[in-house]
Amino acid sequence: MADKEDAMVALLQIEVDGIEVNELGGKLECSPQEGQECLNRLLAAHKVELIQVDGALRVKMKKEEHAGLSNEERVLLTLVDEGSNKGIWIKNLRDNSGLSQIQIRKALKTLETKKLIKAVKGVGTTKKCYMPYDAVEDVSITGGTFYSDRQLDSELVQTLLSVCVAMLTNRRKQAVDRNPTDLLLQKQASFATAGEVATFIRDRKILHVPISDDDIERILEVAVLDGLIERRSDGAVRVIDQSIIRSSPLVSVPCALCPVAIDCAAGKEINPCDCKYLTDWLASK
Amino acid sequence: MPCGRREVDLCTMILEDHFGPTVARVGQMCLREKLTLGGVIVAMQRVKGGEEKIPPKKVRRALSVLEQHNLLTIGLDSAYRATYETNPDAVQMMMTFPRACLTAKKLYGSAAEAICEELASKGRLSCSEAIRRVRERLELPAAELKQKFCWLAESQFLVRCPPIESKCRGTPVYAAVWEKFAMPDEIAEMPDTTEEEAAKQAACSMEEDIKPDINLLKASRKRKAPIAEVKKEETKKKADPDASVLWQINISRFRRYVRDEIVLEQVCGRMRSNDETGNSEKSAQNVEMALRALLKVAELKSPNPDSNQTPPITLMDVVRAAKEAEMTITKQDLDWAFALIVDDSRGIVRKAGDSGGGLFVLDFDKALLLAVDSHVDSLIREQIDSKAVRIRRLIRARGYLEEETIDKTVMMSAKQTRDLLYSMLEENYVCVKPIGRTNDFAPARTIGLYYVDQPQTVRTLIESTCMMLRNIIVRRLQLEKDSKHLLERQLKMVNIMNGIDASQNIDEEEKRQQKAEVEDMYMPADVRRDLEIFQKNLSLLHTSEIEIEKVLFTFRAYLKSVTTLRFQPPQ
Numbered sequence: 001m002a003d004k005e006d007a008m009v010a011l012l013q014i015e016v017d018g019i020e021v022n023e024l025g026g027k028l029e030c031s032p033q034e035g036q037e038c039l040n041r042l043l044a045a046h047k048v049e050l051i052q053v054d055g056a057l058r059v060k061m062k063k064e065e066h067a068g069l070s071n072e073e074r075v076l077l078t079l080v081d082e083g084s085n086k087g088i089w090i091k092n093l094r095d096n097s098g099l100s101q102i103q104i105r106k107a108l109k110t111l112e113t114k115k116l117i118k119a120v121k122g123v124g125t126t127k128k129c130y131m132p133y134d135a136v137e138d139v140s141i142t143g144g145t146f147y148s149d150r151q152l153d154s155e156l157v158q159t160l161l162s163v164c165v166a167m168l169t170n171r172r173k174q175a176v177d178r179n180p181t182d183l184l185l186q187k188q189a190s191f192a193t194a195g196e197v198a199t200f201i202r203d204r205k206i207l208h209v210p211i212s213d214d215d216i217e218r219i220l221e222v223a224v225l226d227g228l229i230e231r232r233s234d235g236a237v238r239v240i241d242q243s244i245i246r247s248s249p250l251v252s253v254p255c256a257l258c259p260v261a262i263d264c265a266a267g268k269e270i271n272p273c274d275c276k277y278l279t280d281w282l283a284s285k
Numbered sequence: 286m287p288c289g290r291r292e293v294d295l296c297t298m299i300l301e302d303h304f305g306p307t308v309a310r311v312g313q314m315c316l317r318e319k320l321t322l323g324g325v326i327v328a329m330q331r332v333k334g335g336e337e338k339i340p341p342k343k344v345r346r347a348l349s350v351l352e353q354h355n356l357l358t359i360g361l362d363s364a365y366r367a368t369y370e371t372n373p374d375a376v377q378m379m380m381t382f383p384r385a386c387l388t389a390k391k392l393y394g395s396a397a398e399a400i401c402e403e404l405a406s407k408g409r410l411s412c413s414e415a416i417r418r419v420r421e422r423l424e425l426p427a428a429e430l431k432q433k434f435c436w437l438a439e440s441q442f443l444v445r446c447p448p449i450e451s452k453c454r455g456t457p458v459y460a461a462v463w464e465k466f467a468m469p470d471e472i473a474e475m476p477d478t479t480e481e482e483a484a485k486q487a488a489c490s491m492e493e494d495i496k497p498d499i500n501l502l503k504a505s506r507k508r509k510a511p512i513a514e515v516k517k518e519e520t521k522k523k524a525d526p527d528a529s530v531l532w533q534i535n536i537s538r539f540r541r542y543v544r545d546e547i548v549l550e551q552v553c554g555r556m557r558s559n560d561e562t563g564n565s566e567k568s569a570q571n572v573e574m575a576l577r578a579l580l581k582v583a584e585l586k587s588p589n590p591d592s593n594q595t596p597p598i599t600l601m602d603v604v605r606a607a608k609e610a611e612m613t614i615t616k617q618d619l620d621w622a623f624a625l626i627v628d629d630s631r632g633i634v635r636k637a638g639d640s641g642g643g644l645f646v647l648d649f650d651k652a653l654l655l656a657v658d659s660h661v662d663s664l665i666r667e668q669i670d671s672k673a674v675r676i677r678r679l680i681r682a683r684g685y686l687e688e689e690t691i692d693k694t695v696m697m698s699a700k701q702t703r704d705l706l707y708s709m710l711e712e713n714y715v716c717v718k719p720i721g722r723t724n725d726f727a728p729a730r731t732i733g734l735y736y737v738d739q740p741q742t743v744r745t746l747i748e749s750t751c752m753m754l755r756n757i758i759v760r761r762l763q764l765e766k767d768s769k770h771l772l773e774r775q776l777k778m779v780n781i782m783n784g785i786d787a788s789q790n791i792d793e794e795e796k797r798q799q800k801a802e803v804e805d806m807y808m809p810a811d812v813r814r815d816l817e818i819f820q821k822n823l824s825l826l827h828t829s830e831i832e833i834e835k836v837l838f839t840f841r842a843y844l845k846s847v848t849t850l851r852f853q854p855p856q
Contacts, residue, residue: 146696157696183568183625222696225675225682227662244554248663249832255753257668264756265294267335272756273763282822 004028004038012048018060072099072107080117080130087120087129145215160219165228167200168192168239191236194220254281288373293317295751296376298758303379304350307339311347315371325369354408355533359456367456378536380834385539389442396425397433401534409446409533412469413525438466444535469527543838545580548652552576552630574614575622578607583647593846594648599641631655650846657743657843660836665714672697673705677714677737685718685734706735713745740847743840750837754830761826768819775816778807
């Protein structure tokens with residue numbers, strides 16, 4: 001029997017991708033039943049493992065580094081491997097493995113010290129995720145171009161925002177200069193697509209980081225929300241002249257911004273008759 | 286209609302400004318609840334610290350003043366006793382009288398303005414009486430005044446008060462249907478001005494000139510000179526043929542005019558951005574003219590003047606209206622202007638078809654919505670931060686959103702986003718809806734979705750706007766009270782100077798010298814400076830009051846348009 005086992009191990013070491021379970025008997029030149037028993041023993045000894053490939057069960061040598069792991073650690077490692085570079089949250093590990101919190105914590109610690117997995121924190125969240133040690137983190141974890149060290153790079157966003165708006169302002173100015181009489185043509189010519197803006201930024205080499213069209217699309221979305229640019233139904237954008245935006249008459253009166261407005265009433269300590277804010281406002285105008 | 290605490294405060298201040306503290310107190314009591322005469326009298330006997338009891342006679346008088354100015358709603362309670370309730374809308378509309386008078390002046394000249402002023406200061410008047418009163422202060426022929434009155438009635442800026450149909454246990458029952466804008470067949474004959482009257486008028490107008498004419502309404506109230514009273518007594522001998530037909534200012538018509546102005550602001554304000562060359566200037570003018578012509582057609586064509594949008598209007602109708610209004614714009618220019626308006630008005634003017642040179646629909650609700658948005662954004666920008674406006678716009682555009690989605694889309698740090706969201710939540714600019722993942726609503730398993738309830742925000746803003754207006758009125762009254770001595774001093778000085786001017790027995794040089802002396806005595810440099818500061822502050826307060834009143838109108842009109850719609854407008 002031991003011979004068969006050795007033969008199977010020798011065979012599997014040659015066949016790195018593994019052998020289908022049904023073919024075992026044929027390859028080892030023994031009955032399927034014998035092959036089956038032999039396989040069970042090797043599985044119990046954690047020397048080989050079963051994997052499912054395209055619906056067929058294959059038997060394969062277990063990797064060397066996984067050999068010294070406990071059962072719990074092995075289960076967790078498989079789950080983390082499945083999560084690949086997107087990472088898996090500890091709560092999902094617990095649900096999928098069915099292990100207790102303490103067991104999981106212990107096993108994860110061991111795996112971490114063996115440098116088989118690593119813990120990462122995604123942007124904008126405190127959730128700890130685990131992923132294989134050598135996996136490259138996904139964009140959903142790193143946050144993409146606008147994040148450095150898991151922190152939003154507000155300065156980069158602001159710079160890009162002003163560059164985009166400046167480019168569109170320039171475009172509008174040119175449009176007005178070229179069509180001084182026709183307002184409709186002026187309007188048509190002041191629109192630009194996100195692709196054009198992105199090409200402009202890439203050509204000028206304004207930024208050191210590579211920037212995609214989608215990144216520019218996100219920046220333009222922010223500019224639309226800020227009321228700096230407007231979007232046409234086909235997605236092209238043009239800048240809005242800020243000089244037409246007038247502030248509401250409400251904000252010209254200090255009562256709109258008064259921090260103690262809620263306590264203000266006639267005959268009370270805070271009242272409009274001797275209000276300092278109103279006095280200052282009248283004096284300043 | 287019940288109204289909030291701040292609204293009651295505002296109405297009370299408006300009443301105090303126009304009619305004094307007694308009417309204000311009675312009016313305030315009737316604002317809070319429906320009361321019988323006995324109820325009001327008893328309430329006026331219960332005094333709080335510092336207030337005086339108001340005797341029953343004065344209470345009656347105050348109620349009659351309110352009724353004269355169309356501010357009371359009279360009803361019957363279960364025991365068939367007359368009840369009185371102040372109408373808060375009518376009170377707040379009194380703030381719009383200066384604007385209404387100005388509109389009348391813009392459209393029909395100063396005679397129409399004078400008629401509106403008289404009606405505003407007296408509440409309701411018959412046509413003959415109004416014309417007589419205007420003639421007492423302006424030298425205008427009666428025929429012209431009657432013509433102006435007709436125009437105002439025709440264009441529905443004036444409306445007849447509902448006649449009393451019957452009386453139920455002493456309480457008047459007003460007619461539900463009546464000829465609202467029909468002129469009476471006959472009005473009182475007005476003889477041409479005699480010399481004696483002309484002299485009286487001159488004296489009257491001189492007295493008026495002295496007073497600073499800042500508040501139109503107040504000024505016209507002061508014009509109730511004793512001479513006019515005497516004359517009234519004389520003419521009262523025979524009753525006017527139209528004495529029973531009383532008119533009042535039709536505020537809702539003036540409000541529609543303001544609404545049209547908001548539409549113009551929203552559309553033309555954006556076009557003006559293109560004013561970089563002279564040609565664009567002309568285009569902007571064309572756009573304004575086209576829109577005015579469209580509004581004119583809309584006014585004539587709409588089956589219901591208060592509807593949310595106009596029926597489709599053809600370009601041909603607009604061309605005709607422009608021609609009638611003597612606008613210098615060709616059909617081609619109009620066509621071109623409409624192409625621009627439809628493209629750039631953000632949905633206020635839509636193209637509905639191609640027949641008749643193009644069919645256009647004007648959406649008033651959209652204009653109000655955009656106007657309200659700009660006020661709210663402006664407020665958030667000043668009160669919180671411009672980035673808060675970014676967040677709010679995102680939530681409005683997308684509906685219910687989680688914090689995490691918000692901070693990723695607006696590209697701000699989670700901390701800053703949360704900070705701004707909580708600030709907005711506090712001021713009612715955004716709302717949060719807790720969604721429990723489990724049915725026990727444990728905090729750890731509950732998420733909050735942010736959304737914007739614009740009508741709710743506007744309701745909150747109406748309250749704070751009412752407070753703002755009240756504060757401005759209080760401050761103005763205080764300022765007027767504090768600076769009374771300055772005005773009296775100025776009045777005295779002007780009187781003396783007029784006396785010097787009128788005296789026959791001194792020559793020009795001496796007159797000038799005497800006037801300089803009087804001026805030095807009454808108006809030293811520091812007093813003059815105080816007076817200038819007072820006048821500047823007063824006009825600033827008046828301007829703010831008028832502007833904020835317009836914003837308040839915008840808010841209310843928006844709420845009305847939202848609540849009358851069966852469905853919520855697409856955000």
